[in-house]
Amino acid sequence: MVQKTVLDNGIRILTERVPGAYSATAGFWVECGSRHEPSELSGVSHFLEHMLFKGTIHRSAPAIAKQIDSVGGALNAFTSSEYSCYYARVAGHDLPLAIDLLSDIILNSVIDLDELEKERRVILQELHMLEDSPEDCIHEMFARSFWQGNSLGRPVIGSMSSVQSLERHHLVDYLERFYGGGNLIICVTGDVRHDELVARIERLFNGYAAGKKPVSQTPPDGHSCIRSVFKDIEQVHFCLGCSAPPQTHDQRFAGNVLNTMLGGSMSSRLFQVLREERGMAYSIYSYLSAHSDVGALIVYAGTSAGDLQHAVNLVLKELSRFRQAEPMAAELQAAKDLLKGQFMLSLESTENRMTRLAKNEIYLGRVQSPADVVESLQRVSGRHILELARTYLRDDCINLQILGPIRGDAFPAVDMTLG
Template sequence: MSARITTLPSGLRVVTDAMPHLETASLGVWIGAGSRHESRSEHGLSHLLEHMAFKGTKRRSARAIAEEIEAAGGDLNAATSTEHTAYYAHVLAEDAPLAVDILADILTESTFDKEELEREKGVILQEIGAVDDTPDDLVFDLFNATAFPGQPIGRPILGTPDQIASFGREAIGAYLDSHYASDATVIGAAGAIDHEQICDEVERRFSALAPRAAAAAAPAAVYQGGEIRLKRRLEQAHIVIGFEGLSYASEEFYALQVFANAVGGGMSSRLFQEVRETRGLAYSIHAFHWGYSDTGLFGFYAATSAKDVAELMPVALDCLAEAALSLSEDEARRAKAQMKVSLLTALESPSPRCEQIARQVMAFDRVLSREEIIGAIDRLDIADIRAAGAQALRSNPTVAAIGPVSKVPAPDRVAQRLRAS
């Protein structure tokens, strides 16, 4: 395995994977703090801080940051998730030191200019509005909040308009000080890179990043389930039906991933074939399984016309229930192949590979080899996969729907249908 890991004296971990046949490099900084690490009064700060990192430092204005990276032909971006915040760059091989310098600058020397802050808060308010206007995005926020009611893990990553409007520079600084620490950070690099050079640059540029005084553990997640319906005058009903899934650290995680792929992960899946191809009840339908550090969510999404909701829902639920009893070897084989192609694709491109190895070190404190992951997938037999699906379907259902939702079944009806199948 070509990946290498070095833990610097500060506790900051550097993981790289050299891909000698490439001429570009992807580098990123992954912070072990996302929306589920926020207190109620901090809701939305992780995402706001991500935005503000690009708005000026002691050495560079917001415009200078953009111009300097683009003058080298590179690009710079960031993303906030439930459990992590990431900042990353893609550059030519010779500009890897520049990428490290800019990433360190925005993460350790940002000034959080008051005018920039007010401007960016306005941008985020527009982003929140855009989600509210996009039902196929909003329904997943509602689903997550209903699955984990009253918990940080269930809150929307973007925050709320009132909360965002209330944040000042002091709140951002306090959150940065308590969560952005060397021992909660992984720096990844993949492509045309040299491990020792990256480590030297990181140790020099990130010297201001100190270890945490105390670990900021996120509250444990407690899946509950329930329902939420948002009636809107839309052409389609957007529906998510879900259940408790598995943590990515669970021994059965890959089994449920295979089950989700087999049931609704491609054009040959049961949901796609039965709901769309055979009956024409939906244009869009797919299953999913998201793993977090201590829990997960499994389910399916469908978008359909009001007149087809009543027929679609029992058909889709029967597909799930029957798969837990009768998923075939051929279906499992196809789903496994899809997963392996996805894994191997990430090994062939520097940006996905950089993200992959950084997330693995964040989660497991090591890089999982290709052989280890493929072996775990290949060792699954059909009984393992069916059992993982059956276990998920026994949990309390979560129902989220937007649009013409009167015929969407309540959670107790979902559970009854699954038991009767």
């Protein structure tokens, strides 16, 4: 059973008690992310996420780590384009400790200057690590090109120059402006009692201001482009993508089914054709990158320079097939069954349940029951897939990014027309 309470300062509290669960997962979600940052502050959301674990007026950074370790729990955080999340997973009887820890880092972090400089070095090393990974680089190249001129195209982590230029006052101002009650969603699943949690949050956040909402963003258009960047490595890595439904659109379920058939599983078309039948790639997959108002369907593969053109053409051929005819009933049902099975298995994790609650609240403003999710997947028809493909898989937004030991002028012209 899901329960929701909204406090006077705007904090939304959602709980789902899971009978028989020994654990509880608590997540504090802040509805502000990298797409809301001005270019000169690129990476500030991610930097702040790191700093909130570096000590509060009540606990030092080692004390935070020791306290969660003392109960065998896990404490972590992540930042995306539209939100940051701070979460903890503990045994149910240790939930009060998890709530106190998470509340403390949100309410009382000191943002110590010495710790900030150390963490800046950590983040710069994180950037170097990403630059050393061609697979990570090609996904960033795609986002930058596809969403060119928009903050969605910038890396969540920021750039070398932006991370080096961020100062303490930037983080403090960002924390004070956007980490208010109106942007805070607290979700807890597992061994939890709603009324007890609400009372604790009310006590901890007494006097907490509502804060300011981030400035609304204009939905960007996806851009068509072919770009090749030389890098002296063994493989050629490429991302080929186009538009897709946003998180809030009714077609999102059809989008998930199409992605599963395309490259979202071992039985998918691209995995079977490029890897199993032709041996062109070890890693080949597709995924949806969906935001509140826009989305992208992206295919990634790592292959040899000699196989690059053939591999790209095979991806384009499979995308074109979705535009030309409805998928066979057996293939469609297999994809839906896979998604339904994965979804039902995910419900065994209190962490997955917590994340689902939060994203439902962020993108839909309501909770969609597991039965509704399964029913929505089952309703996806071949006609829905065809309509989605003809709406989103368009020539004017096909984007291809290439990274590897191949010069731009050495890559033959590719017909990017999907028909």
